[in-house]
Amino acid sequence: xxxxxxxxxxxxxxxxxxxxxxxxxxxVTSAILLSAVAVLGTGLVTWSQSNLSAHQQNLExxxxxxxxxxxxxxxxxHVWFGTTPYSVNMTITNLGSVRSEIVEIxxxxxxxxxxxITFTLNNGTIDKSNSISxxxxxxxxxxxxxxxxxxxxRGSIFTSQVVP
Amino acid sequence: xxxxxxxxxxxxxxxxxxAATTAIVYITYSMNTVDNFAQSIASNEMEKSNRLxxxxxxxxxxxxxxxxxxxxxxxxxxxxxxxxxxxxxxxxPEWLPHKYDIDKLVSPGGTATxxxxxxxxxxxxxxxYDLKLVTDRGNTVEYSINSYSSNIYANLQATPSIxxxxxxxxxxxxxxxxxxxxxxxxxxxxxxxxxxxxxxxxGSWPSPxxxxxxxxxxxxxxxxxxxxxxxxxxxxxxTAYFDTAQTKQAGSPAVVKIQDPGxxxxxxxxxESEGLVCCRTTDDQLVFHAETLDTPPGANNYQTYSxxxxxxxxxxxxxxQSPLSYxxxxxxxxxIDIPPGDWKLVLVYKSDLVPSTITxxxxxxxxxxxxxxxxxxxxxxxxxxxxxxxTPKSAVLTPxxxxxxxAFDGVDDFLQAPFAWGKNDIEGYPDSTVGWFKxxxxxxxxxxxxxxxxxxxxxxxVNEQSVEFTFRPDDSxxxxxxxxxxxxxxxxxxxxxxxxxxxxxxxxxxxxxPAIGPIFGASGSGSGKDNxxxxxxxxxxxxxxxxxxxxxxxxxxxxAHWNSYALTGQEVGDLYTxxxxxxxxxxxxxxxxxxxxxxxxxxLNDETFVVPFGDPANTLSSGWNEYTHTTNxxxxxxxxxxxxxxDGQRLQIQLTWINEPxxxxxxxxxxxxxxxxFIGSKLVIPPxxxxxxxxxxxxxxxxxxxxxxxxxxxxxxxxxxxxxVIFEGLTTPTSxxxxxxxxxxxxxxxxxxxxxxxxxxxxxxxxxxxxxxxxLTTPMEGEEIQPxxxxxxxVSIIGYDTQGANVFRTFYVGVVKVTP
Numbered sequence: 001x002x003x004x005x006x007x008x009x010x011x012x013x014x015x016x017x018x019x020x021x022x023x024x025x026x027x028v029t030s031a032i033l034l035s036a037v038a039v040l041g042t043g044l045v046t047w048s049q050s051n052l053s054a055h056q057q058n059l060e061x062x063x064x065x066x067x068x069x070x071x072x073x074x075x076x077x078h079v080w081f082g083t084t085p086y087s088v089n090m091t092i093t094n095l096g097s098v099r100s101e102i103v104e105i106x107x108x109x110x111x112x113x114x115x116x117i118t119f120t121l122n123n124g125t126i127d128k129s130n131s132i133s134x135x136x137x138x139x140x141x142x143x144x145x146x147x148x149x150x151x152x153x154r155g156s157i158f159t160s161q162v163v164p
Numbered sequence: 165x166x167x168x169x170x171x172x173x174x175x176x177x178x179x180x181x182x183a184a185t186t187a188i189v190y191i192t193y194s195m196n197t198v199d200n201f202a203q204s205i206a207s208n209e210m211e212k213s214n215r216l217x218x219x220x221x222x223x224x225x226x227x228x229x230x231x232x233x234x235x236x237x238x239x240x241x242x243x244x245x246x247x248x249x250x251x252x253x254x255x256x257p258e259w260l261p262h263k264y265d266i267d268k269l270v271s272p273g274g275t276a277t278x279x280x281x282x283x284x285x286x287x288x289x290x291x292x293y294d295l296k297l298v299t300d301r302g303n304t305v306e307y308s309i310n311s312y313s314s315n316i317y318a319n320l321q322a323t324p325s326i327x328x329x330x331x332x333x334x335x336x337x338x339x340x341x342x343x344x345x346x347x348x349x350x351x352x353x354x355x356x357x358x359x360x361x362x363x364x365x366x367g368s369w370p371s372p373x374x375x376x377x378x379x380x381x382x383x384x385x386x387x388x389x390x391x392x393x394x395x396x397x398x399x400x401x402x403t404a405y406f407d408t409a410q411t412k413q414a415g416s417p418a419v420v421k422i423q424d425p426g427x428x429x430x431x432x433x434x435x436e437s438e439g440l441v442c443c444r445t446t447d448d449q450l451v452f453h454a455e456t457l458d459t460p461p462g463a464n465n466y467q468t469y470s471x472x473x474x475x476x477x478x479x480x481x482x483x484x485q486s487p488l489s490y491x492x493x494x495x496x497x498x499x500i501d502i503p504p505g506d507w508k509l510v511l512v513y514k515s516d517l518v519p520s521t522i523t524x525x526x527x528x529x530x531x532x533x534x535x536x537x538x539x540x541x542x543x544x545x546x547x548x549x550x551x552x553x554x555t556p557k558s559a560v561l562t563p564x565x566x567x568x569x570x571a572f573d574g575v576d577d578f579l580q581a582p583f584a585w586g587k588n589d590i591e592g593y594p595d596s597t598v599g600w601f602k603x604x605x606x607x608x609x610x611x612x613x614x615x616x617x618x619x620x621x622x623x624x625x626v627n628e629q630s631v632e633f634t635f636r637p638d639d640s641x642x643x644x645x646x647x648x649x650x651x652x653x654x655x656x657x658x659x660x661x662x663x664x665x666x667x668x669x670x671x672x673x674x675x676x677x678p679a680i681g682p683i684f685g686a687s688g689s690g691s692g693k694d695n696x697x698x699x700x701x702x703x704x705x706x707x708x709x710x711x712x713x714x715x716x717x718x719x720x721x722x723x724a725h726w727n728s729y730a731l732t733g734q735e736v737g738d739l740y741t742x743x744x745x746x747x748x749x750x751x752x753x754x755x756x757x758x759x760x761x762x763x764x765x766x767x768l769n770d771e772t773f774v775v776p777f778g779d780p781a782n783t784l785s786s787g788w789n790e791y792t793h794t795t796n797x798x799x800x801x802x803x804x805x806x807x808x809x810x811d812g813q814r815l816q817i818q819l820t821w822i823n824e825p826x827x828x829x830x831x832x833x834x835x836x837x838x839x840x841x842f843i844g845s846k847l848v849i850p851p852x853x854x855x856x857x858x859x860x861x862x863x864x865x866x867x868x869x870x871x872x873x874x875x876x877x878x879x880x881x882x883x884x885x886x887x888x889v890i891f892e893g894l895t896t897p898t899s900x901x902x903x904x905x906x907x908x909x910x911x912x913x914x915x916x917x918x919x920x921x922x923x924x925x926x927x928x929x930x931x932x933x934x935x936x937x938x939x940l941t942t943p944m945e946g947e948e949i950q951p952x953x954x955x956x957x958x959v960s961i962i963g964y965d966t967q968g969a970n971v972f973r974t975f976y977v978g979v980v981k982v983t984p
Contacts, residue, residue, distance in 0.1 A: 034171070034172075034175065037172075037175060041175070041178075045182050045186075048183075052186060059194070060197070063200070067201060067204045070204055070205065071208065073211075077302070078250045078298075080261050089261075091263070095300075095301065
């Protein structure tokens with residue numbers, strides 16, 4: 001835009017001064033805009049990265065838990081029954097591909113499904129391909145079938161039926 | 165403006181790159197995660213599938229050298245690794261279970277043997293053990309050794325429970341694995357003890373002696389036959405035990421009552437028929453049968469399998485039916501392994517008396533062989549007698565192969581055959597007499613063969629190095645005489661053939677050469693002028709009855725006489741060359757593995773051997789002789805040196821008669837059920853891993869029918885109770901039995917016996933489908949017989965005959981394939 005004045009000298013000055021202000025505001029505006037975009041963009045990127053990272057971690061955790069649980073496999077390799085005192089002697093073997101931790105062993109009446117007794121274990125960790133033995137005293141009834149229910153820390157449940 | 169647009173483009177580009185990279189990384193990560201998860205699931209599923217597909221069976225368990233010896237077969241389609249063995253002593257509860265590492269890999273279809281032999285564990289045969297094998301996939305098989313408790317179902321029954329003295333009863337012990345756990349009972353070797361009124365029949369069972377494994381729900385059956393020897397009213401108690409030490413009783417004792425029959429006295433024949441349980445073959449005996457069904461096409465191809473002969477004999481003339489082949493059935497769906505060892509070819513045979521060129525057998529034939537030295541091998545039963553027996557000489561080297569000859573002392577030794585019309589009466593012509601002799605010292609006339617002590621006679625003698633054949637057909641006739649040149653020498657064997665070709669003509673051959681000495685003679689006149697009338701007079705060998713002298717001094721090999729037949733020169737020549745001793749026959753035997761069509765794949769053995777003369781005078785059984793040829797065979801190209809048969813492959817036994825001048829023909833007796841102590845012609849192979857399939861096959865969609873014939877001597881009735889068809893599992897210990905439902909279309913029930921079966925009547929027995937728990941009425945229990953498996957089939961028949969005798973017969977049919 002150009003303004004016309006009567007006095008020539010001023011005309012030149014004013015013309016020059018008007019031009020300087022106009023250029024500054026454009027730069028400032030641009031800077032502001034750039035800053036705003038940068039700040040907003042960075043924030044958005046940071047927020048999205050953080051959000052994705054959190055989601056990824058959750059997924060990883062969930063996946064890991066599920067896969068590990070899937071890979072858990074325990075068998076009741078051998079069970080025998082003691083008489084003095086009445087006890088159940090069991091050897092549990094980890095045939096899965098991950099370490100497992102047994103947290104609970106339950107004896108359930110096979111016919112009535114009544115829970116007879118529950119044992120909580122504090123040191124029931126079994127490395128893969130290893131076995132542990134567990135000998136709780138238990139007043140079993142001869143020829144009464146029992147379900148032995150083994151629960152791991154990951155929530156896997158393994159059941160086996162035995163007859164004293 | 166241009167520069168600002170560029171800047172904003174750069175900033176936008178940076179953000180785009182960041183956003184795009186983030187998205188790509190996240191998507192990639194997510195895909196990887198999902199992929200890993202899927203792989204984990206797939207891997208887990210595969211492991212589960214492998215675990216489910218892992219299948220193996222115990223095939224044999226025993227204790228060897230104090231150590232456990234388990235044989236296990238991988239019946240699945242993936243390898244199995246036996247990783248651990250758990251052992252628990254059931255006899256001593258203080259003895260804690262022991263665990264041993266085994267680590268034995270068994271390939272699909274393979275067998276692992278000697279499991280337990282390498283672990284430091286010593287077991288006692290008198291103790292009970294529970295054992296468990298664990299695979300590395302976590303599958304287990306549990307079994308017990310000697311671990312019998314009162315909880316195991318066992319039932320001992322006597323059939324019949326009331327029996328006459330001197331009659332037999334069969335004690336049957338049923339053992340059912342009814343354990344609540346999945347334990348397999350192993351090595352069940354029961355025994356039985358009876359009070360003194362019952363004695364076990366020699367050579368009787370227990371049958372089977374041992375059942376190696378008995379899975380849960382399965383039944384094992386053992387039988388013993390005992391003979392009652394008490395008085396009327398006596399009882400005998402039998403107790404069965406799970407073990408041979410008789411410490412663990414099995415079920416309740418069975419009581420047998422001895423009671424005289426209410427009928428008339430028992431005949432010998434009914435005594436024989438009672439209690440006779442037909443012998444059974446074993447898996448290593450391939451019996452030569454007469455049937456040709458399902459054998460490869462060919463004129464002389466017959467069946468062979470481990471089943472009893474069913475016919476009354478079927479004769480194969482080897483010289484006319486050569487090569488003769490016996491084929492096993494092309495149904496070998498389970499691999500059969502024959503370990504290295506002796507293959508015994510058992511031939512039950514009779515030698516031909518004369519070469520096949522001679523169409524008429526001699527009417528008397530004396531071969532002077534061993535225990536039959538005085539017997540007539542012609543089958544006419546004209547046995548020699550004497551008052552001064554010549555001296556038997558053995559292991560003599562003769563040109564006709566015979567090792568046993570008689571040495572006549574020249575003083576008083578002689579043999580005589582009683583007069584028999586048509587056999588040695590001489591009277592009409594023609595006649596022929598042949599024989600071998602060796603003189604010691606010849607001075608004067610010495611008689612070899614003579615009939616007639618009077619004017620009319622028939623005489624063959626040696627006289628000063630000549631053989632003389634003389635006879636006079638009529639007292640008015642001249643003596644007809646053929647004399648050889650003095651061609652024989654003392655101390656050498658010579659063959660003579662004297663032929664009365666017509667009333668007054670003769671031919672004489674010495675050492676297969678026609679005698680060229682003087683021949684003369686003339687007929688008499690009147691009635692009977694052509695007959696040598698010596699009626700009632702015996703035939704003498706070694707002396708002249710007319711003089712009581714002229715005793716032969718030397719050896720005589722054999723003498724044969726045709727009473728109404730004139731040998732030709734050719735026939736004499738054939739006789740002269742024949743071996744009547746150790747080399748009478750030459751046979752080539754081949755054992756061949758063929759495909760299912762009978763085409764040879766591999767010749768396992770090919771050899772030729774000689775067979776000695778089988779004297780029909782032998783009294784073994786109707787003149788049949790037994791000869792066994794043994795060959796030790798092994799498969800040099802196999803690591804176990806075993807021969808393997810699979811995929812329908814057959815074993816062919818090929819017998820070829822070798823035609824040589826010195827060889828005689830022979831008749832082979834096959835499929836002959838007359839024998840009770842041996843089963844005729846067969847091949848005995850080293851015990852195979854599983855028997856060759858029989859030619860019997862039963863479709864379970866068809867009625868189970870078995871036909872019996874009453875051969876007498878008495879009519880009989882068949883009882884519902886105890887008459888059963890039994891299928892003993894071959895590949896599994898599970899066995900099945902079927903109840904009798906009707907005979908000849910008439911229902912048989914616990915209240916109704918069969919209709920009367922007279923002598924020569926046939927009884928068509930129909931049975932219900934065999935089950936593990938045989939039952940007459942619904943609801944049925946137990947498992948029905950499983951098809952597509954091989955079983956040993958038995959039919960057990962119990963009844964009574966018209967003379968009150970108990971009839972008990974067990975027929976072993978053989979290995980039967982059951983189809984759907």
